[in-house]
Amino acid sequence: MLVLPGEDTEPITGLGAVEVVTADLRQSGVPVEACRGIETLYHCAGVIHPRRISDLYSVNVDGSRNILDAAIAAKVRRFVFVSSNSPAGVNSSPTRLMVEDDPPQPYLNYGLSKLQGEWLIHSAHRAGRIEGVIVRPCWFYGPNQPLRQTTFFKMIKAGHPPVVGRGDNLRSMSYVDNTVQGLLLAGSLERAAGETYWIADARPYSFIEILQTVARLLDVELRPRYLPKLAGDTARLVDSLLQMAGLYKQEIHVAGELGESIAVSIDKARRELGYEPQVELEEGMRRSILWCRAHGVEI
Numbered sequence: 001m002l003v004l005p006g007e008d009t010e011p012i013t014g015l016g017a018v019e020v021v022t023a024d025l026r027q028s029g030v031p032v033e034a035c036r037g038i039e040t041l042y043h044c045a046g047v048i049h050p051r052r053i054s055d056l057y058s059v060n061v062d063g064s065r066n067i068l069d070a071a072i073a074a075k076v077r078r079f080v081f082v083s084s085n086s087p088a089g090v091n092s093s094p095t096r097l098m099v100e101d102d103p104p105q106p107y108l109n110y111g112l113s114k115l116q117g118e119w120l121i122h123s124a125h126r127a128g129r130i131e132g133v134i135v136r137p138c139w140f141y142g143p144n145q146p147l148r149q150t151t152f153f154k155m156i157k158a159g160h161p162p163v164v165g166r167g168d169n170l171r172s173m174s175y176v177d178n179t180v181q182g183l184l185l186a187g188s189l190e191r192a193a194g195e196t197y198w199i200a201d202a203r204p205y206s207f208i209e210i211l212q213t214v215a216r217l218l219d220v221e222l223r224p225r226y227l228p229k230l231a232g233d234t235a236r237l238v239d240s241l242l243q244m245a246g247l248y249k250q251e252i253h254v255a256g257e258l259g260e261s262i263a264v265s266i267d268k269a270r271r272e273l274g275y276e277p278q279v280e281l282e283e284g285m286r287r288s289i290l291w292c293r294a295h296g297v298e299i
Helices: 053-073 108-126 147-157 176-188 207-218 229-244 250-257 267-273 281-294
Strands: 040-043 078-082 131-137 139-141 162-164 173-175 196-199 225-227
Touching: 040 053, 040 176, 053 078, 053 108, 078 108, 078 176, 108 131, 108 229, 131 176, 139 176, 139 281, 147 207, 147 281, 162 207, 162 229, 173 176, 173 281, 176 196, 176 267, 196 267, 207 281, 229 250
Parallel strands: 040 078, 078 131, 131 196, 139 173, 162 225
Antiparallel strands: none
């Protein structure tokens, strides 16, 4: 396990015998020895909500290049790159699920940085330097969830979460156990080499269904604040202008895509990998809430 210097490794080392090597992927010369003897490398490091726009490229692109170079030098057989839904953008039509062969439409700088990371892996694979596989999880949730997911819970707990439009826009989500299943299959099956796979729950959910499910599990009355679609479009415009100036505001970024459909088909992963997600929204959110409460998170 390669981790950034100064990071708390207890959540990982507490699981058992895990060897930890500290390194900053942004610096060239990632220790090749850290990759020596590894058959499959899972590259999960990345920045979603940066302090500065430049951080997206230094981590998601330069960092990916540096660990890829180290893996190739160490003769790692397969490199599994954890990407995102953002290189694909948003659905062109709410009724059509995105598939792997769709032309990329990266959502602002995060989407572009992850797309450029994908290009690095594809290029190395085509050149025969390493087996590359791209895995695209969506909105991920579950135990050890990031702070933004806890903020989402607290917003619902307060009873008045914002909804852009009618809330019928679809969102694919990736519960952590489902994501791990997809990663293991992508790393082990021969036919996955050179491919890209969407990895998500069995079906997309409407945004209002997500809110209603969490509210029910938290035992609170849901009274959404419905906002016109124009509010989301305005937030996206402001987000774009800020990012052009090298600035980033997480709340504005999230608001800009709140009313969009970001929903994908997992048919290819099912067909080629035998991927079959076992956890759906209600059970996944229940486990997430239990994990928060067990770790002293007030929700």
